[in-house]
Amino acid sequence: MIFTPAVLRSEWTKVRSVSSTMWTLASALLVTVALSAGLCALTNAQFDNLSQQDRLTFDAAGTSFSGMFLGQLAVIVFGVLVVAGEYSSGMIRTSLAAVPQRAAFLFSKLAVATALAFVVGMVTSFASFFLGQALLGSHRTGIGEPGVLRAVFGAGLYMTLIALFSMGVAAMLRSPLLSLGILMPFFFLISTILAAVPVAKDVARYFPDQAGQKIMQVVPSSDGSAYGPWGGLGIMCAWVAVALLGGYLVMSRRDA
């Protein structure tokens, strides 16, 4: 039995008793909602200046999640600090002395932090959606339209999976600086840039964020993707699974 109520309760105490949890998750929510709202308002004001093509493929739901490309960075910081913070502070030795079953320790920690990221992710996605739609004026869509609820729910899932992926990577690298130094530029720059380069595009669309973001789109993009919204989320889940497996192997094999 991997999850015991005792260890889960202990990990909940840990995650709620450091201020970085509050700061990172609050930033994720605020940045995503505020930036999405701003971009929606801007789009509404500039809609008539858009090209014919852009107007035809306009995705009202997707636009209201456009702030997530920045907000996800705060989620990454949250995931990294939850796991790698144990190593950088030396707390890991105290933690493992208390819970020597390393799989139980790691997965209880991930379960608690992921549950928290899920709640914040859902609040963020629904808030982003409704505020964004309100600001889109006549170009808005409704939650009852085909595919829209899936996109809103998916945006929350996307944030949750980003957190979990970061935790897996941090468990492998065991250093907050190293983990952030790899994850931040990857998600903020490299992935986005490669996705815009014609040749690299075909590879980049299988990156966790590029694949996962498909779930937030209601109007399919015209680039002829090999997978749909759930297929994309599946690809992202595979990345997360690999990161978690790596994290688990490092945790169980290496000296603390």
Added chain:
Amino acid sequence: MIELEGLTKRFGDKLAVDRLTFTVRPGVVTGFLGPNGAGKSTTMRMMLDLDHPTGGEVRIDGRRYARLKEPLKYIGALLDAKAVHGGRSAYNHLLCLAQSNRIPRSRVDEVLDVVGLSAVARQRTKGFSLGMGQRLGIAAALLGDPEILMFDEPVNGLDPEGIHWIRHLMKRLAAEGRTVFVSSHLMSEMALTAGHLVVIGQGRLLADTSMSDFIGQNSRSFVRVRTPEPERLRDVLSAVGVSPQVAADGSFEVADMEAAKLGELAAQHHVTLHELSPQQASLEEAFMRMTAESVEYHAHSTAGLADAPGDREGAAAPRGLEEGGDGGVAGGREDGRVGDRVGDRVGDREGGREGVPVWGADWSAKRRKGSAR
């Protein structure tokens, strides 16, 4: 009870712990002694399953650590006072540990009270001094009221009052029938607290003996004699079958004769003496001799530099010697208030000297004043 069997740890080419086999028994404070880098901390980490042994195994009450359900109720350990998330309050730090082992919340307040941190329980540990960090680590070790306690260099960073407190705590825990295993690189510290000794050097077991046996075997006594007529004194001594050793400063060290008889002999032959003093080699010296070959980080200094601290120690010796002697006795005497304070002062001197080679310090030797002439 902690049992080690052939415990081995290799880091790359370096053998940090080499086939250690010994047993830590309940009811007595067991000192785990070795120079810096001897493998003490690595051994302790392997006891808690934090480091995986290359070979051999450790059993806690007959079981591997990782097999223990709620291990804090079996064994409490202070390994590193800094093994704490600085952003968490002392209370929450202990609470999350307690919860993971199903220890009631009320116990957190109890141990905070025991170590005297109740007033700062809600403060983040980031601002704690090293001494407060040690106390928090000790609180965590006591949390599950375990039968086995393990402390890695617990007096580091503590003030004299704290050192006094931890010594008595360890003795009390052992007196309650618990297993207490405490590491140190200071023989003098061990002499005050431990009833049993395990000595290692370069990862190898050098001694596993009771404190009294160790003292008996290792406290070499001799009489120091200084004379302006060394040739004559040597002849006089060889006539009665005694061959003195010549110390570096030209004085004689006579091992097989009492000071009184030696003085009478010299007087009989009209040999002038400038010093006649009984000496007892300190435990620190015994420990140094034992580990001399296995000390990893020798201080490679020039002769001049090596002499200077020695001289200083020598100059400070008489006062230090008396204190060390008294402290050693008082440490074992529960009601010796004045003596205890002296012992603490000695401990403080020790603490203050951390990182400086302490091997030359022989302040814990007992020296009775002999007649100078």
